[in-house]
Amino acid sequence: MKLTQVAPLALLSLTIALSGCGNQTAKDDSKSSASPASTSSQTPAKKLTDVKVVLDWTPNTNHTGLYVAKDQGYFEQEGLNVQIIPPGEGGADTMIASGAAEFGVSYQESITQGRIQGVPLVSIAAIIQHNTxxxxxxxxxxxxxxxxxxxxxxxxxxxxxxxxxxxxxxxxxxxxxxxxxxxxxxxxxxxxxxxxxxxxxxxxxxxxxxxxxxxxxxxxxxxxxxxxxxxDYYTPVLATNEKMIKEKPELVKAFTAAASKGYQFAISKPEDAANILMKAVPDLDKKLVLASQKWLSPRYQDDAPRWGEQKRSVWENYANWMLDHKLLEKNLEVDAAFTNNFLPASTK
The missing domain is CATH 3.40.190.10 (Periplasmic binding protein-like II)
Structure with missing residues (x-):
């Protein structure tokens, strides 16, 4: 999908802490010379868990919260070393479903169709609350x-x-x-x-x-x-796969918590968030990024009780629409397609 594009719908064709170390205040010289061992008693840095997040297309303001979470150290605070990567030839959904990336940007449209085909994708947060x-x-x-x-x-x-x-x-x-x-x-x-x-x-x-x-x-x-x-479906969303949810729920919770902080930052500080995105991806058009961010920031959470919240009715309604128009072969198991369980408490 291309953002200066004509394709907001990406249907599947699948077979498918901070190390926590701020500058430590030094002991005074007399104490350090009297007790050399005290100078080497710093707590070892916490080992971070490597995580890949795959984008749906080239970086844009749909993704700002992820870049903010990385830049501001929110991922590291949750014990994660996050790498934001572009989609491979098979697309983001393929990489998420197969585990080639633990998390990624997807769409309610493609997750709905994919799950009917047995693809184990699960939406864990709505990036934007209403369809734009x-x-x-x-x-x-x-x-x-x-x-x-x-x-x-x-x-x-x-x-x-x-x-x-x-x-x-x-x-x-x-x-x-x-x-x-x-x-x-x-x-x-x-x-x-x-x-x-x-x-x-x-x-x-x-x-x-x-x-x-x-x-x-x-x-x-x-x-x-x-x-x-x-x-009025969710497009785009953050997604993972069923295996991650089953085997590493704490990792999913940590990732979602950090991403939520990133998008909250983008909601409250659109200009600062835009600058962070442009710093990470300097080839982007600066005027477009800033204007887009100002337009989109209030729409991330919109009227939801917290950023990322998803309603069962929204998933059910769109699946029924797809079924009515013969885009699905059978009913969607709605409750398996998304979850709010990993979102942090209310952000409003």
Missing amino acids: SGFASPVAKNIKSPKDFEGKTYGGWGAPAESAMIDSLMQAEKANPSKVKIVNIGEADYFTAVKRDIDFAWIYYAWTGVDAELRGEPLNMIYLNKYSDKL
Whole structure:
């Protein structure tokens, strides 16, 4: 998935402390010379547990809390030596499910489909409380509602969920989905594609939408969750696998606690958090990162009692939507797909 992209949905195709040592105050010279042993009595540094966290795509503001947790020492305080890594060829979900990375960034969409296929992914925290994705188009295209999709060309990446989503929104408006032309543009840049090949695409507003504002290219945005509660799903999420939860629950708890601190920092200090992300990934567009962070920070937790909280109804609703649109072969075992058990106490 690409963040200046047209693909917020990443469906699976799987087979699948601080060392704690601050500067110690030295003993005075007379004591240290009288008792040499006292100068070598420091407590040994706690051994940190190596952990890999795989991103879903290139670093962006969805991931800020992870970079903050690393930069501010929150992971180390929990006894973790965290390495943030890009996804391999098989994608983040494959790496998380197989244990190649203990944790990673995933989506309710892909976890739902993956679990139906027997993939042991589990969501442990919602990074963003409400779905910020939707169909975007340049204002000049005059696409203000799903009914306006008629006679237009949609650019996507070839997933069945795309046509199902377009059908769902258009049917709610009594429009005709057969009048939409759908083309596969893969990872083509949204801004290039809408000038050349297509009329609208599926984006995350926090990145591509904010980028459009900065470019002076206003767009119309049709948010999915404005048309159905079933489409207000968690995207993205932090995930692990069932084996980690069963065999290393304390590690999962430690990771989630540190990540929560990182996202809380990003909520309360968006500019500082943006600077931390840019320090870690200097190739990012500074203006975009800062603007995106300011837009996204209040939306991480939003109206939830704590950052990361997930509702059973949200998982159930979206699974039912997928089932209704023949994107799932059977019912999802909802309670196995996510857990709030590793989140720290209320952060509001």
